[in-house]
Amino acid sequence: MNIPGEIGMSLEELLTPCLVVDLDALERNIARMAAYAIGQGVGLRPHAKTHKSPDIALLQMAHGAVGVCCQKVSEAEAMVRGGVGDVLIANQVVHPRMLDRLARLAGEAAVGVCVDDAGNVDALSAAARRARSVIDVLVEIDVGAARCGVAPGNDAVALAKRVADAPGLRFAGVQGYQGSAQHVREFSRRRALVDKAIRDVRLTVEALDAVGLVPRVITGGGTGTYPLEGASGVYTELQCGSYVFMDADYQRVCSEGGRPLDAFDNSLFLLTTIMSKTRSGRAVCDAGLKAHSVDSGLPAVHEHHGIRYIQASDEHGVLEDPDDALRLRDRLKLIPGHCDPTVNLHDWLVGLRDGRVECLWPVAARGAVF
């Protein structure tokens, strides 16, 4: 029932709130990152947790991406069902039933996963043996984000040995993702954080080489830092996801920190309608907390200077409308504060070109949290 429109419709006809994708901007973003990776001689494995759409994943792969990253097994299943043949789960999987699903998926596509625990390696190996499949396993090291991952160096080598010795598993490499650096406003601070990550990764790779466990894949990097990992000479794959859409928070990283984010355009917008206009200086739109995520701040209003989104409740957004420019049923495009969790609220992405709906892409991995 909840499809916002049909192919061929104009923007005005779409039901709102809905997510619209500027296909020209999306394609520019995909082509630019692809060109960067090719120029740098590094693999690009975009993170699909941003779009949760096999359609967009396949576009990225048509531009040379080696596969995609996912965070969850169920997300990876949606990608494989949608035709993606190579998925890295850039995360730990611990539930026995999800380990079994992961191992089965590895019988259908090239599937990798990260580990940071010896017991988890054993459980993963048992699942692979049950499914008679082979799973690529990357040792995740904590390069400063203080989230998942073992310490760089010896701890990583010990875990890699355990992986290499485990039936059904293939030691594939190292993940060193500095997640907490991505949104740091100041470029020099982002650089310092990533420089430390690169040192950690290099140290670990050297220690692995020394025991004959040569990592095939060294993966990390995001939209906020990829030129640093890309130029490091250490990383073999980049995981950037948000660059396809961008969002209001990444805009702030760009404007406050300078390059490199000016390379990408906002391609994802939340289309919203003015549903109430009863007082001077304000208007109410139909996009609230159930249509966009405010974890990284409120959305920006696109191309309407002077109008600001100032308050979100479940199904309402309050707008400051100082010149009373807005009328009932007027439409605005909002730039979401944070693209990934906003996309996760919607079932459809509406692809627009020249003001018309060109495609409707299901958010196939929406809600895929297992």
Add this chain to the structure above:
Amino acid sequence: MNIPGEIGMSLEELLTPCLVVDLDALERNIARMAAYAIGQGVGLRPHAKTHKSPDIALLQMAHGAVGVCCQKVSEAEAMVRGGVGDVLIANQVVHPRMLDRLARLAGEAAVGVCVDDAGNVDALSAAARRARSVIDVLVEIDVGAARCGVAPGNDAVALAKRVADAPGLRFAGVQGYQGSAQHVREFSRRRALVDKAIRDVRLTVEALDAVGLVPRVITGGGTGTYPLEGASGVYTELQCGSYVFMDADYQRVCSEGGRPLDAFDNSLFLLTTIMSKTRSGRAVCDAGLKAHSVDSGLPAVHEHHGIRYIQASDEHGVLEDPDDALRLRDRLKLIPGHCDPTVNLHDWLVGLRDGRVECLWPVAARGAVF
């Protein structure tokens, strides 16, 4: 695919992150609010935007609720398809296609909607005539929340007259919902805001009575303020929604403002699993921004004193674990910061009793934003 478990399973077997409902607590909450409304002689029309579940709506109606509120037409459609026969859309509907869907729905069930604009009344009337149905229409007045609604008094009377004169529409009454009062911490401030709302509503009802437009329904109130509207002698229906589940933010309203919220128990929990434990003092769980909404603050950790949820990323939650009490694959129940948008992230509610899954309720109106 993404069903967290099966009936009969234990808590340990469920896939996480998933929403679990303590059925005993849920039933206590439903019975308590029902008893309050009966005792006060006021109708209870719980807001279904909290649970988005026809199963829970029907439980509420079995305890005497007169129907439910929804915010969106598509949400109301899900309720009617699930067997709910009486729905008030406590909100404005402005898109032509959604007006037509609303008018068709009014041919299948008792359906009401709010208005705050004369042109919208005309569009609603045209839709009702096309569908040959009759829609109950409430005039929404702004009682202080500065969101939707016309001014109390004369403006409301003028709009009510327009409704009463419009073919296909039946003037049903007045909505005066003070949304911005619900989460105010200090009880005396909540009371002052609602006292003002009650005065606005009373003034409007008197003005309507004076012109012979007697409102059958006067609706408003929420979990943070319902005893005030309930005892006012003016309101005929209460719209409370969150009381069925409660959440961490309403807990704060309670603890900082005293009564009346001690009457309800937390019945909704986000079950999460420790997926990484590699450093002292911290642990990482599998519930991030895609499993709960942080718009009203981070979740509280249930029954684990000393452990705090301190940071959310898309698919991770970082926990402070000062005594290193947590182990990989341990499970925690989190109390979501804000129940409504958290439920909207999930496809299933897992009903638990005595540690076993008793029922699996689809979140039938998840994503119903139109």
